Amino acid sequence: MPKLVSIVGVGGLGSPAALCIAAAGPDIILRLIDPDEVERSNLNRQILFSADDLGKPKVDAAAAKLAPAVCEQIRERLSPENAARLLAGSDYVIDGTDSVAAKLAINDFCIAEAIPFSYGGVRAWGGMCLAVNNPGAGGCVRCLFGTFTDDDIDQLGAACQAQGIVGAAAGVIGTLQAQATLSYFENPEALASSSLKRFEIGMSQVAESTVLPAPDCPLCSEREDAVLDLKSETCPMTFLHTKLALEKIPQGGKLRVLFGNEKSCTEVSTSCTKEGHTVTPAAHEPQTNRWEVIIERR
Numbered sequence: 001m002p003k004l005v006s007i008v009g010v011g012g013l014g015s016p017a018a019l020c021i022a023a024a025g026p027d028i029i030l031r032l033i034d035p036d037e038v039e040r041s042n043l044n045r046q047i048l049f050s051a052d053d054l055g056k057p058k059v060d061a062a063a064a065k066l067a068p069a070v071c072e073q074i075r076e077r078l079s080p081e082n083a084a085r086l087l088a089g090s091d092y093v094i095d096g097t098d099s100v101a102a103k104l105a106i107n108d109f110c111i112a113e114a115i116p117f118s119y120g121g122v123r124a125w126g127g128m129c130l131a132v133n134n135p136g137a138g139g140c141v142r143c144l145f146g147t148f149t150d151d152d153i154d155q156l157g158a159a160c161q162a163q164g165i166v167g168a169a170a171g172v173i174g175t176l177q178a179q180a181t182l183s184y185f186e187n188p189e190a191l192a193s194s195s196l197k198r199f200e201i202g203m204s205q206v207a208e209s210t211v212l213p214a215p216d217c218p219l220c221s222e223r224e225d226a227v228l229d230l231k232s233e234t235c236p237m238t239f240l241h242t243k244l245a246l247e248k249i250p251q252g253g254k255l256r257v258l259f260g261n262e263k264s265c266t267e268v269s270t271s272c273t274k275e276g277h278t279v280t281p282a283a284h285e286p287q288t289n290r291w292e293v294i295i296e297r298r
Helices: 014-022 058-066 083-087 100-113 141-145 150-163 167-186 237-247 262-274
Strands: 003-008 028-033 071-074 092-095 117-123 126-132 194-200 207-210 226-230 254-259 283-285 290-296
Touching: 003 014, 003 083, 014 028, 014 058, 014 167, 028 058, 058 071, 083 100, 092 100, 092 167, 100 117, 100 126, 100 141, 117 167, 126 141, 126 167, 167 194, 207 283, 226 237, 237 254, 237 262, 254 262, 262 290
Parallel strands: 003 028, 003 092, 028 071, 092 117, 226 254
Antiparallel strands: 117 126, 126 194, 194 207, 254 290, 283 290
């Protein structure tokens, strides 16, 4: 059965993402969501469009260029109020919007419904792609950036408009979002729960890291029954403390365990698996050298 990929925002990010996914073959249906018409200022970075498309709805112009790929066109602006309706049935969601409010709405809906998605953001000469492959197990957009107030949202939007966007940077990030989508459909179990890729024009490579659930995230921090911080502990005490913590949570409950080194993380994961508990693949945060697993009690 074909997979349904919803692309929200058919602009600098959504255009290259849609092109790459449409070229992958007939097993994917694209749902294009965008309220805008093509403007001349779009043409330097929105590679689906040409001067002949000026004034046309972006979703219609894009669908015509992507044929014979099957596309659904929705000419609406995504918001917290309509996200559930616009994204219903999606197997994967690509966030190509230029609105912080829309990005948070996509993030919150996909986390709540356990739909994998990718966040894309570009400013000036670079940007980032966050692929949330296992919603709830890894970090999300709110984990990455923290909490947002209305003033924060306004300031971010103003900063992006002031700095502008280099077309090549948008093309790279949109392509990374497409690759994240196709990699998920190919082998989701092989991917990190949440993988962040950063790119700046002039860098020799794309920098990659893992995003872990933030303790204060309103979406991800409540998915465990308990959190055990073992960053200052070493083996064999790490396993003993983990075992005691598991005994305090109900059957089927989840324990998030934080480690200060890979050795302790690996040994505790192996021991808990042998005892019949379910252990998520380890996640690593290079900036703090923090390792983490989530253990579901048998």
